[in-house]
Amino acid sequence: MNFFSDDHAAELRELFFESATELLQTLNEEGLELEKRPEDQEVLRQVRRTVHTLKGDSAACGYTELSELAHALEDVLRPDIAAVSKAALAEVVLIAADTFSSMLSAYRGSLQPPAGEELKEQIVSLTKKPANTVRYKLQARFVWSEYEQMVVADALGRGETVYNVAFSIEPQCPMRGAAMQLIRNVLQDCGKLLAVAPDQSTLSNDLDVVEAAIASDNSEEWIAKKCRIPSVVAEVLVQKAGQAQEPADDVLDIVRHVTTPQEDGTETVIRAEETLVESAAREVATPRAENANSQIANDTQPASFASMSETLLRVDAEKIDSVLNLVGELIIAKSMLHQAINEFEKRHPKDPLKMRFSDAMAFQARIMNDLQKSVMKIRMVPVEHLFRRFPRVVRDVAKSCGKEVNLVVTGQDTDLDKSILDMLAEPLAHLVRNAVDHGIESPAERINDGKPAQGTVTLDAYHQGNEIVIEVTDDGRGIDREKLIAKAVERGLIKHGDAVVLGEIETNNLIFHPGLSTAQEVTSISGRGVGMDVVKTVLEKLKGTVSIRTTAGKGTTFFLKVPLTLAIIKALLFRVGDRLYAVPLASVVEITRTTQGALHRVDQHEVMQLRNEVLALLHLHRLEKEQAETGKMFVVVISTGERKFGLVVDHLVGEEELVIKAMDDHLVATDLVSGASILGDGTVVLILNLSSVVAKLGKLQMVGATA
Amino acid sequence: METFPILIRKDGMPIRYLVVDDSVFARKNVAKMVEAFGGEIVGEAGDGCTAITEYDRTTPDMVLMDITMPQMEGIEAAERIVRSHPNARIVMVSSVGYQENIVAALQKGARHFVQKPVKSEILYEVIKYVMGDDAAVATPTAQES
Numbered sequence: 012m013n014f015f016s017d018d019h020a021a022e023l024r025e026l027f028f029e030s031a032t033e034l035l036q037t038l039n040e041e042g043l044e045l046e047k048r049p050e051d052q053e054v055l056r057q058v059r060r061t062v063h064t065l066k067g068d069s070a071a072c073g074y075t076e077l078s079e080l081a082h083a084l085e086d087v088l089r090p091d092i093a094a095v096s097k098a099a100l101a102e103v104v105l106i107a108a109d110t111f112s113s114m115l116s117a118y119r120g121s122l123q124p125p126a127g128e129e130l131k132e133q134i135v136s137l138t139k140k141p142a143n144t145v146r147y148k149l150q151a152r153f154v155w156s157e158y159e160q161m162v163v164a165d166a167l168g169r170g171e172t173v174y175n176v177a178f179s180i181e182p183q184c185p186m187r188g189a190a191m192q193l194i195r196n197v198l199q200d201c202g203k204l205l206a207v208a209p210d211q212s213t214l215s216n217d218l219d220v221v222e223a224a225i226a227s228d229n230s231e232e233w234i235a236k237k238c239r240i241p242s243v244v245a246e247v248l249v250q251k252a253g254q255a256q257e258p259a260d261d262v263l264d265i266v267r268h269v270t271t272p273q274e275d276g277t278e279t280v281i282r283a284e285e286t287l288v289e290s291a292a293r294e295v296a297t298p299r300a301e302n303a304n305s306q307i308a309n310d311t312q313p314a315s316f317a318s319m320s321e322t323l324l325r326v327d328a329e330k331i332d333s334v335l336n337l338v339g340e341l342i343i344a345k346s347m348l349h350q351a352i353n354e355f356e357k358r359h360p361k362d363p364l365k366m367r368f369s370d371a372m373a374f375q376a377r378i379m380n381d382l383q384k385s386v387m388k389i390r391m392v393p394v395e396h397l398f399r400r401f402p403r404v405v406r407d408v409a410k411s412c413g414k415e416v417n418l419v420v421t422g423q424d425t426d427l428d429k430s431i432l433d434m435l436a437e438p439l440a441h442l443v444r445n446a447v448d449h450g451i452e453s454p455a456e457r458i459n460d461g462k463p464a465q466g467t468v469t470l471d472a473y474h475q476g477n478e479i480v481i482e483v484t485d486d487g488r489g490i491d492r493e494k495l496i497a498k499a500v501e502r503g504l505i506k507h508g509d510a511v512v513l514g515e516i517e518t519n520n521l522i523f524h525p526g527l528s529t530a531q532e533v534t535s536i537s538g539r540g541v542g543m544d545v546v547k548t549v550l551e552k553l554k555g556t557v558s559i560r561t562t563a564g565k566g567t568t569f570f571l572k573v574p575l576t577l578a579i580i581k582a583l584l585f586r587v588g589d590r591l592y593a594v595p596l597a598s599v600v601e602i603t604r605t606t607q608g609a610l611h612r613v614d615q616h617e618v619m620q621l622r623n624e625v626l627a628l629l630h631l632h633r634l635e636k637e638q639a640e641t642g643k644m645f646v647v648v649i650s651t652g653e654r655k656f657g658l659v660v661d662h663l664v665g666e667e668e669l670v671i672k673a674m675d676d677h678l679v680a681t682d683l684v685s686g687a688s689i690l691g692d693g694t695v696v697l698i699l700n701l702s703s704v705v706a707k708l709g710k711l712q713m714v715g716a717t718a
Numbered sequence: 719m720e721t722f723p724i725l726i727r728k729d730g731m732p733i734r735y736l737v738v739d740d741s742v743f744a745r746k747n748v749a750k751m752v753e754a755f756g757g758e759i760v761g762e763a764g765d766g767c768t769a770i771t772e773y774d775r776t777t778p779d780m781v782l783m784d785i786t787m788p789q790m791e792g793i794e795a796a797e798r799i800v801r802s803h804p805n806a807r808i809v810m811v812s813s814v815g816y817q818e819n820i821v822a823a824l825q826k827g828a829r830h831f832v833q834k835p836v837k838s839e840i841l842y843e844v845i846k847y848v849m850g851d852d853a854a855v856a857t858p859t860a861q862e863s
Contacts, residue, residue, distance in 0.1 A: 026743050060786050063813060064741045070835030071747045078835065082813070189820035189831055196824055241843030242832065 027072045029325070031115055034065045038108045039403045045093075046101035046406075052090055058104055059088040065111065076124050077114045080107070080131070087137045096137055103133045105403070159206035163224050163252070166205055171226040173205065173252040174234060178221045181245045190243045194221055201234050202227025224252065328429065331389050338383050339579060339670030343689055345379055346667070348372065350692055383579065390430070394472040394481070395423035397432050401443055405468055408447040415454055415465040416447050422472035427479050431553055431573050435481070438546040438557075442483040442569050443468060445543075450487035450567055460564065462486070478555070478572050478597050486566040490559070495521050516654060519559040523547040551702055554580075554595065554685060556651055580671060582688075584664035584696060585647065587631040591696045592660075593669055593688065598701055600648040600655060602663065607644070619646065619657060628657045629704065651701050658704075671698065722842050724756030724856040725849070727779065732758040733845070733853060736776060738769040738795065739784035739811065744834075748782055748811065751838045755845065756856065766790025766798075773799050773806065779852070780845060783828070785812035785819045793823045800827030807848050811836060 041058045048054055066081035084107050093100050110127040117124040166173050176198065184190050198204050207223040227234060231249050238247045352368045359365065398420050409416040427435075451457075451466030458464055469484040492515075499505045499521050523543045550557045555573035574580060574597065582593035583602075603621060610628065611618050617628045626648065646657040669688035685700035727733055735757050739745045742764070749759045757780075761772040765787050773781065781799065785792040796808045810823045810831040820831045829848045832841055846853065 023743065023746060026746070030741065030743055060788075063786055063816075064744075066813060067834040068741055068743045071744065085813070186817045186820060186831070186833065188817045189824065192821040192824040193830060196829075239847075240830070241847050242840045 024072060025325075027068055028115065028119055031065060031068060031111075034061055034068075035108050035112050035115070036399060037061050038065070038104065038111070040399070042101050042104035042108060043402055043406060045104060046098055049093055049096075049098055049101060055088060055090060055093050059085060062088060062107070074114075074118055074124075076126070077111060077118070080110065080114075080127050083131065083134050087134055092137055100137065103130070103137060105407075106130055106133055108403075159224075162205045166203070166226045167252065171203075172228065173224055173226050174202075174231065175250045175252050176223045176225060176234065176238060177248040178223075178238065178244045179246040180221065181243055184243050191221065193240060193243055194223075194238075197237055197240060198223050198225055201225055201229060201237055326389075328390075331386070335386050335390070338379075338386050341379060342383070342579070342668060342670050345376065346690060347692070348375075387428075387575070387579075388426075390428050391426035392429050392432055393423060394425045394427055394432065394479075397427075397436055397439065398423050398470055398472075400436075401440075401470060404440060404443055405447055408444050409451075412448055413453060414447065414451050416451055417465050417467050419467060419469045420471075421469070425472040425474060425479060427472075427573070428575065431479075434549055434553055435571065435573065438549045439481065439483065439571070441543075441546055442571075443470070446483055446485035446487070446567070446569075450485035450489075452488050456488075474575075475572070478574055481571040481573070482568055483571070484566060484568040489563040489565055489567050490519065490522065490561040491563065492518055495519075499524070516558070519561060522559065523557070551700075554700075556702075580669055580698075582667055582669045582696075582698065583647065584667055585645070585660040586662040586664060587660050591664065591690075591694055592631070593667070593696050593698045594647070594649060594658070594701060595698075596666060598649050598651060600650050603646050603648060603657075605644060605646050621648065621657070624655075626655060626657045628659055630659045631704075649701060651705060654705070656705060669696065669698065722755050722838070725842075725846060725853050726756060726856045727849075728852055728854065732756055733780060733849065734758050734760045734776065734778045736761040736763065736769065736772055736778040736781045738763045738766070738772075738781065738787070738792065740764050740787040741784070744784065744811075748836055748841070751836065751841055752782070752845070754838065755842055757845075766792060766795030769795045770798050773803065777803070779807065780848065781806060781808040782811055782832075782841075783808055783823075785810050785816050785823065791819070793819055793826060796823050796828045797826035809844060809848060 038058065038061045041054065041061060045051070045054050045058055062081050062085045066078045066085060069081065070078035084103070087100070087103070107130050110125065110130045114124040114127065163173060178194055180187065180190055195204070195207065198207065203226040205224040205226055207221065225234075229237075231251060235247055235249045238244065238249065349372065352372055355362075355368065356365050401420070402418050405416050405418040446468045447466075451468070452460070452462075454464040457466065467486050469482070471480075471482040471484070473480055495518060496505075504521070504524055523546065547557055550571060550573070553573050555571060557572070558570045559567065560570070561567040574595070581596040583596050583599050584591060584593045586592070605619050609619055611620075613625070617630070618625050619628055620626070626646075628646065645660050645663055647660055647663075648655060648657050667690065671686040671688060682703045683700055684697045686698045688696050688698060690696060725733055733752075733756070735749075735752050737745050737748050737752075737759060739748070745762050745764075749762070753759065760776040760778050763769040763772045767790050769781070769783065769790075769792075781796075783792045783796055787795075792810060792812070796810065799806045799808060804827075806827075808823075808828045810820055810828045811834060812820055812831065813834045820828075824831065830844050832844055846855075
């Protein structure tokens with residue numbers, strides 16, 4: 012059944028997917044919490060509430076498979092089961108989160124969702140044993156008491172009109188207890204309730220007939236109408252009670268009906284179950300008491316996602332991109348204007364209009380700046396969106412390889428461009444998995460080395476200039492240099508002799524070479540050797556870098572540096588020959604001058620001495636196959652990752668904010684250039700892809716780049 | 719899409735609803751249904767506390783209240799509303815697993831309950847029942863939805 016028009020359905024579905032994704036994330040977090048504190052009623056309540064909301068939403072959207080599974084799960088999220096199953100329940104919750112997530116993506120793609128058999132089995136196995144404890148026993152005591160019969164007779168004796176009312180409960184009504192309560196409420200509205208069977212405390216699911224006697228001044232029809240409660244009562248029978256009659260026969264029927272399903276149990280079983288019921292009852296009683304407390308505690312919590320989301324506006328990312336693009340064009344227009352005004356000032360230095368131009372220019376520049384920042388901010392999301400999935404990743408990996416790992420997350424408030432964030436997800440997950448699987452040692456090994464048995468993986472994010480740095484640190488065994496080199500030699504990635512001259516950084520960078528993994532064996536988690544080079548490739552695509560710091564026995568840190576945004580960079584412009592080039596300012600360390608005479612050759616590398624460092628030099632004009640003939644030259648010192656090198660250029664032009672225009676691959680047949688930009692005077696400037704330049708010009712075989 | 723005869727108050731005005739649920743989705747879903755019955759949503763709340771203040775502000779004819787919500791659960795909100803407005807018509811909306819809570823809510827003065835996922839035909843009948851003599855099916859002249 013589809014209750015909504017198509018437009019509306021689509022909108023609701025979008026809303027559903029958005030909130031469901033959020034719910035699943037919450038479920039993951041709560042599942043982990045539940046694993047830590049399986050006895051905590053409050054945690055269990057939270058999990059249950061999350062599953063409940065998910066169930067309700069998906070059912071309303073018509074996703075029955077999901078809602079039924081969620082319903083089954085919700086049913087086992089009970090304190091009595093939690094007490095028996097301990098951590099197993101949390102495991103089921105986490106499996107459920109995965110299953111729901113794959114179902115969601117199936118729904119999103121309009122595919123048949125997975126059946127979730129594993130989850131079903133898990134849920135069934137949870138309920139198998141405790142199922143006995145939830146049966147309610149001994150309903151035989153709900154016989155109309157002598158007292159009740161007396162009350163009826165008494166009312167009749169006083170001349171009141173007494174009605175016998177019988178309800179048959181709607182077969183589809185699953186909440187018999189609630190139905191019972193509602194019937195009682197209605198009966199009390201109709202008149203004075205004299206007797207009711209079964210008694211009020213029943214929550215039995217076997218109940219399907221309720222009989223009552225009321226004294227009322229209302230008419231039979233009125234009562235019948237009032238008692239025809241929709242969705243609860245299927246049929247109503249109202250009879251005026253003539254004389255004080257013995258309703259014993261009817262009652263016996265009811266009693267028989269209610270008790271039959273239990274009669275096959277033997278005496279001993281019943282006794283055993285009674286104690287179970289007792290303990291279950293105690294458990295039911297405690298959460299009630301805790302409800303009151305938790306409500307107070309909940310008051311201090313921030314408003315839930317659901318109640319906040321109405322102030323959020325969902326906008327297609329493309330729309331923001333097009334605004335950003337226009338801002339980029341504006342920046343070009345600004346520098347055109349700027350140049351025109353400079354020209355004007357040169358020609359008419361005395362003109363009073365000059366001041367007004369420069370005022371207007373300054374004003375416009377400031378607004379442009381703000382505009383650019385605000386548009387950028389729209390695209391920014393806190394890194395937390397990325398980080399919050401990792402507690403689960405760490406837990407799963409640690410569990411599967413038998414390690415104890417604690418994840419510490421800091422700097423999650425740092426903002427990052429959404430598209431960058433999305434691209435970082437995969438490499439970061441890889442690094443985290445690696446850190447747990449390869450980095451952290453087994454508990455026994457750690458204790459041997461005098462470390463705490465529990466390893467720590469730290470995720471950190473912070474700003475550094477125009478870049479964001481994300482660190483993945485583990486306090487594990489570090490990278491074994493010797494092993495790494497041996498492996499690289501064995502695979503023929505480097506020559507034996509070269510190994511000696513490799514610097515520390517170059518050695519570490521070996522890890523990014525495709526097809527190299529130092530893990531002894533391939534596990535299901537990592538070690539297939541396809542990961543680290545992907546990390547590097549993605550980072551390069553993002554104009555970022557990845558570097559490593561490792562200490563044997565102490566641990567490893569991966570530094571992922573990415574630009575704040577992909578659209579606009581601050582760049583240093585320079586000329587080589589008659590071409591104009593730019594490099595991201597963030598990668599420029601310093602600029603220095605040197606002469607032809609100060610250059611030396613070492614191992615086919617041209618080097619120069621910079622203070623007490625030796626700096627490898629790259630001649631850009633070799634790219635253009637031209638010969639340098641100047642005596643003095645500028646050297647731009649560049650760092651990519653942890654490597655530094657000098658770029659020899661002819662003229663420095665200046666700093667400029669460049670709007671990067673992506674170039675389609677068929678326009679530029681080289682990976683040396685990562686993009687182009689247009690200056691205010693219409694000149695085209697090429698933005699160098701530094702890592703490719705290094706690989707190409709430096710002829711350093713195994714820096715690990717794509718050479 | 720099913721259509722229902724429009725329900726109006728005795729005075730001919732639309733029935734005014736307050737919808738309480740912590741899930742925006744569930745709220746919109748129920749809101750669409752009651753609007754199809756000719757009702758008017760005069761307030762929405764995402765938690766029990768807001769529900770109480772919204773009730774005081776709007777004094778609706780009917781409250782559709784979710785049972786599990788953050789900060790203050792539906793039962794408590796229902797209880798407090800009924801305490802200060804004994805004639806408040808509150809219908810609890812919840813799933814099968816919360817039977818005890820529904821029973822509690824009914825004891826505290828809720829008038830009826832509807833099971834999630836809410837089916838429009840059931841909700842319609844329940845609203846009609848709970849409104850009782852205070853509402854009627856509109857004469858078919860204005861019937862269009």
